[in-house]
Amino acid sequence: MKTALVTGASRGIGAQIVRKLAGLGWRVAFTYLASEEAAKGLAKETGALAIRCDARNEQEIAAATETVLHAFRHVDALVHNAGTAWTGLLQDMPTETWDDLFSLHVKGAFLHTRALLPSMISRQQGSILYITSMWGEVGASMEVGYSACKAALMGMMKGLAKEVGPSGIRVNCVSPGVIDTDMMKGYSPEDKQALVEETPLGRLGKAEDVAQAVSFLLSDDAAFITGQTLSVNGGMVI
Ligand code: NDP
Numbered sequence: 001m002k003t004a005l006v007t008g009a010s011r012g013i014g015a016q017i018v019r020k021l022a023g024l025g026w027r028v029a030f031t032y033l034a035s036e037e038a039a040k041g042l043a044k045e046t047g048a049l050a051i052r053c054d055a056r057n058e059q060e061i062a063a064a065t066e067t068v069l070h071a072f073r074h075v076d077a078l079v080h081n082a083g084t085a086w087t088g089l090l091q092d093m094p095t096e097t098w099d100d101l102f103s104l105h106v107k108g109a110f111l112h113t114r115a116l117l118p119s120m121i122s123r124q125q126g127s128i129l130y131i132t133s134m135w136g137e138v139g140a141s142m143e144v145g146y147s148a149c150k151a152a153l154m155g156m157m158k159g160l161a162k163e164v165g166p167s168g169i170r171v172n173c174v175s176p177g178v179i180d181t182d183m184m185k186g187y188s189p190e191d192k193q194a195l196v197e198e199t200p201l202g203r204l205g206k207a208e209d210v211a212q213a214v215s216f217l218l219s220d221d222a223a224f225i226t227g228q229t230l231s232v233n234g235g236m237v238i
Pocket of ligand 1: 007008009010011012013014031032033034035036053054055056081082083084085104131132133134175176177178179180181182183184
């Protein structure tokens with residue numbers, strides 16, 4: 001049975017990835033930070049293993065990795081999805097907020113990846129996916145730090161794909177556009193309508209749209225795909 005660890009999956013895109021993979025017969029573990037009730041509910045619904053683990057914390061990641069490897073024996077796929085956004089002018093951004101964003105998105109990806117790589121390398125197989133953003137591809141005003149984090153993940157993905165390809169491990173990114181999750185809750189109905197109008201496919205994305213792309217890239221159908229970013233944005237960025 002294929003096994004996966006999905007980070008930051010109590011809600012939104014991550015939760016949908018867990019549902020998708022579990023529905024396809026994968027054994028799934030996922031991490032969360034604060035939404036304990038939602039995490040428990042998802043675990044009950046899908047049979048997945050919920051682990052409280054802050055993706056900014058090296059010790060917690062080491063412990064979570066041990067728990068997953070103990071329960072599953074091996075992990076075929078890592079999806080680093082945990083993420084938050086910060087909106088505002090760069091000149092107003094506190095240093096701690098910059099550090100916090102990089103700690104979650106980039107250092108979190110590094111720590112989770114480093115923790116699982118030895119077991120993937122010893123089996124000469126595995127798949128690693130980072131959830132990035134169209135803003136990492138083209139940059140967003142008022143989300144400069146967030147754009148920088150997502151661009152950093154794309155660079156990391158490319159380097160790692162070259163480094164671990166000879167060990168049979170594929171590394172890719174899925175880059176969502178506007179996806180209607182809690183991350184969008186600050187947007188008014190008018191703001192959302194304006195985004196719909198900017199999107200060639202004429203709607204906001206759903207978490208399920210991203211989960212479909214993730215399950216494809218993790219599947220054997222994508223066996224010769226590595227070092228790539230698959231954009232799921234309805235054509236908003238082409
Ligand atoms: P949500 O805000 O809906 O969910 C975020 C998830 O991340 C929650 O499960 C949350 O857990 C978890 N999380 C937050 N901080 C931590 C942490 N320190 N450690 C572990 N888990 C954490 O976001 P989305 O589902 O919308 O976003 C998921 C990913 O997709 C992010 O990386 C985001 O940048 C990216 N993305 C989203 C887009 C969108 O439009 N929604 C567009 C492009 C990219 P808890 O609630 O338990 O704290």
